[in-house]
Every structure is written in structure tokens, then in C-alpha cells.
Amino acid sequence: MSKQNNPHTNRKALSERRWLVLARPLIIIVALIITWQMLVIVTGAPKYMLPTPADVWATLIARHDVLFDHAQYTIAETVIGLFAGAALGTLAAIPMALFSPVRFWLMPILLVSQAIPFFALAPLLVLWLGFGLASKIAMAALIIFFPVTVAFFDGLSRTETGWLDLARTMGASRWRLLTHIRLPAALPAFASGFRVATAVAPIGAVIGEWVGSSHGLGYLMLHANARVQIDMVFACLLILCAFSITQYFIVDRVLRAALPWQPDSLKPAR
Amino acid sequence: MRNTAQAPQTAQNLTKFDVALRGGSVAFNGTDIFHDLDLTLRAGSFTCLLGPSGVGKSTLLRYFAGLVEGDVSGTITCSDNTPLAGRVAYMAQQDLLLPWRSVLENVVLGAVLRGEKPEHDKASQLITEVGLAEAAHLRPAELSGGMKQRAALARTLMEDRPVVLMDEPFSALDPLNRLRLQELAARVLRGKTVLLVTHDPLEALRLGDHVHVLSGSPARLQDAITPKGQSPRNIADPGILAQQAELLGQLGADLSGGTA
Numbered sequence: 001m002s003k004q005n006n007p008h009t010n011r012k013a014l015s016e017r018r019w020l021v022l023a024r025p026l027i028i029i030v031a032l033i034i035t036w037q038m039l040v041i042v043t044g045a046p047k048y049m050l051p052t053p054a055d056v057w058a059t060l061i062a063r064h065d066v067l068f069d070h071a072q073y074t075i076a077e078t079v080i081g082l083f084a085g086a087a088l089g090t091l092a093a094i095p096m097a098l099f100s101p102v103r104f105w106l107m108p109i110l111l112v113s114q115a116i117p118f119f120a121l122a123p124l125l126v127l128w129l130g131f132g133l134a135s136k137i138a139m140a141a142l143i144i145f146f147p148v149t150v151a152f153f154d155g156l157s158r159t160e161t162g163w164l165d166l167a168r169t170m171g172a173s174r175w176r177l178l179t180h181i182r183l184p185a186a187l188p189a190f191a192s193g194f195r196v197a198t199a200v201a202p203i204g205a206v207i208g209e210w211v212g213s214s215h216g217l218g219y220l221m222l223h224a225n226a227r228v229q230i231d232m233v234f235a236c237l238l239i240l241c242a243f244s245i246t247q248y249f250i251v252d253r254v255l256r257a258a259l260p261w262q263p264d265s266l267k268p269a270r
Numbered sequence: 271m272r273n274t275a276q277a278p279q280t281a282q283n284l285t286k287f288d289v290a291l292r293g294g295s296v297a298f299n300g301t302d303i304f305h306d307l308d309l310t311l312r313a314g315s316f317t318c319l320l321g322p323s324g325v326g327k328s329t330l331l332r333y334f335a336g337l338v339e340g341d342v343s344g345t346i347t348c349s350d351n352t353p354l355a356g357r358v359a360y361m362a363q364q365d366l367l368l369p370w371r372s373v374l375e376n377v378v379l380g381a382v383l384r385g386e387k388p389e390h391d392k393a394s395q396l397i398t399e400v401g402l403a404e405a406a407h408l409r410p411a412e413l414s415g416g417m418k419q420r421a422a423l424a425r426t427l428m429e430d431r432p433v434v435l436m437d438e439p440f441s442a443l444d445p446l447n448r449l450r451l452q453e454l455a456a457r458v459l460r461g462k463t464v465l466l467v468t469h470d471p472l473e474a475l476r477l478g479d480h481v482h483v484l485s486g487s488p489a490r491l492q493d494a495i496t497p498k499g500q501s502p503r504n505i506a507d508p509g510i511l512a513q514q515a516e517l518l519g520q521l522g523a524d525l526s527g528g529t530a
Contacts, residue, residue, distance in 0.1 A: 181383075
């Protein structure tokens, strides 16, 4: 016990951990690149089937203007879709938690919506909303809507019963009970739903682009694939990966900073 | 809607009405927890409910708080002919502090939930009174167990209700902290009508003016033991120790010194 409280050992352990936190992604990336290179060597796959990391890097540099141009579209679709989907999920979860008739009517619809494969919806969305950003944003928002709604609804329905009892003896109104206890108490659940949504959001945008578009990394990948420019496909994939990870990291940081009382975010300080 | 508009009362004010439960019955899933039970909380005095776990002590307390739902009958009347609803403050075994609010913000929670203007000066004064002046701006996660229960006590006092219902408020604390908090509670709650549920006979005798044992199924109340002197009482007092033995006997303990 005294060992753990010793500030020196603590600080040392903390700085070691911090070093590892920074180094770990680098180690993983280097390991993946080595594995990739080994795979090319071992299988002897030709360049038009499996390019080497160096080939892809060269393409990334040489075609950065095209890649950057198209990435902007995909990123915009994903980010707008993320916020639109999260906003819709929030708007659906609150009345579901508050009013049981809404819950009984909306829950089956939600479940049915999940039974429809999103791939099948993409052509329809493109038909209805056009080749532009709107259909991709709708696609991303649709994918995000469900995890956010379910997680937030769950959080809102699981308010600690002791708090509800206390609020009742205090004479709380339904509305203030929601805004001061149930909503803040459900924020950690909302945050975990939003984190999942962040990870899947780019999928929606890229699927939308595959089905019908004139911009975006999905569009670029599809055309490069048709022309056997596999290095270009890999370059698009790498950018998508980097973007997804960055987006997740930013969202995670923002959520932790916004909910400092969440048990999960207290851990690193201990 | 619950009646919340009550004349403010200072902590020193004596509560002047008895609260009487007559014919109280609660059943869960067809099983009687208690049936046709009478209990009177005397004006301005401390009533303790003692009993084994699961006997229905908490249910009885929650009955007074209006928190029991389901198969419930009986009447609660106040001797001033005003309904009890809206005149009780509730304190549970868990501190029930909201983790995203500071101690001060937790103490003023009742006013916030009723849409009233929170009285921060009064809250700070109560926080100082329970010994948390230094911690007023900390979040619950940064407090020890004892400090959290002090904060919960300050929040209960802030409500300034004539009747205070406490459900094993100190049972999660270590013995030393428990004694300190009992002393604090006895001091700050003096003059209010208090119902305290506990499984600790010594705690009941230290704080209670009337100590009832609740036992059996459906649960029945035994006649009150009334310890002498003003609370908090000295737990080393021979009279108190004798009454503790009596209570343990009522609870069904074998006091012979064991046969093994």
C-alpha cells in the first residue's frame, strides 16, 4: 500500500506507461509493415495483385493531390453523418425512455431497421438523394443511428434507483429529474455508443460512394480497382484507416474530457 | 403533485407533530412483508427500527417516505392534520451523491430539482457544520466513505424537513467513523422527528429515544425500549449494555455464552 502511494515510484511508473502509450502504435505499425513486406516476399505476388509498402508509399506521395481531394469528401460525409446520426439517436432515445407508448411503438421499428442490410439500402439512397454528399451522409447517419440510440436509451432507463427515490422525496418534477439526473447519468452510456459509432461511420460513407458517386475515396478505390491500380486502392485504404483512427482518438479524448467523473476516465490518474 | 411548498424551518426548530402509521400492510408478489402494523413517530424524537436483514425495516421506512409501490394499504396521519408528503427528507445507506456534481452542488440538489434558487450560503454553512468545509468543491470520487456520508447528511439537513428518514446511513462505515457520524447526526438532527433503520443495536441505543425491534414474517413490531439520557449516549454505560443484551435477546440471539 505504502509503495503505491510513494510519489516517486508512482511518477516513474506513470512516465513509463506514458512512453509505452506513445510507442505502442508505432511498434504496431512497424510490425504490420514488416508482416506486409514479408507476405509480398513469401507469396511472390506480382505488383498488380499485392504491392509492397514502398510501392504504396510512392503512390501516396505521387498522387497526394488526387487522394487529398477525394479524402476531403469522404471525411466530410463521415463527420456530418456522425453528428447527424448521433443527433437523431439522441432525439429518439429521450422520448423512448420518458414515455412508454413511444418505446413500445418505436422499438420494433428500430429492430426492423436493423434487419435491413445497409448494402441493399445504398442504391435506393443514391436514387432518392442523388450522387452528391446527401446520400452518403444519410448512409453514414443510418449506420450510426442504431448504436447511439440503443446505448443512450439503455443508459436513460438504468438510472440508479436510489437517485430516483431521493429525487421523489425532494419533490422533483419529471423534467428536472431528466435534465439534472437521468440525462447526465446516461452520458457515459451515450459516450460508449458514440465511440462505437465513430468506428463504423466511415463504412457508411464508403459504401455510399461505391454505389454511386463522382467523388470520395470509395469512388477512387472502385475506379483504381477496375484499372488494376492496386497501389492506389491500398493508398485509399491507408488514408481511410488513418482517418478512422484519428477520428476515434479525437472523439475518445473529447468524451473523456467532457465526463471527468466517469469511473473509466479516472483510471489513468490512479 | 406532491406538496412541496412548506414554511421553512430552522434546524433548531422543534418538530411539533406526531406521525402515526395505522394498519400498515405491504405485500410483494403475494407475500406479506408486514401486515396491519402500527407505529407512531413521536414529535421531535428519534425512533430506531432494529431488525435482521431482509425483515422489512427498509420497506417500513420507505412506506413513510411514500416510496413503496405495489400492494400497499394503511394510513399515515400527522397530529397537525397536514399530510406528511413533502415534509420528509430521506437518507439512504448509499450516499446517493451525484458523481458529476461537487459536494456543494450535491447539497443544494433538492432546490435545483424543485426549480428553486439554491441557497449557497446556507449550504456552505451546513457543509462546514458537518466538517467538510475544505471539501466543498470536490467531487464525490475524491471523498472517503465517511466524507461522502457527511455530505449526504448535509444534503438531508439542507432539505430542512420536520421528519427525517434514515435507512442504515452509517452501516457502510468503519467503527470509528460510524461513532463520529452518529454523534454528528444526534447533534444536528436534535428536535426533528427521526426514523432511523439500523441492524446495529448499539447504534439504536446510542441515538434512539424509542427503539423498536422488527422481526418475524410477516414482520411484527415489539414494544419500544426507551434508553435514558440524551443522545448521543455513552455506549460504555452499564444501563445501555444491559439494554443491548435485551435487544439482542429480542432479535433471537443466544446470550448464554455459547455451548460449544
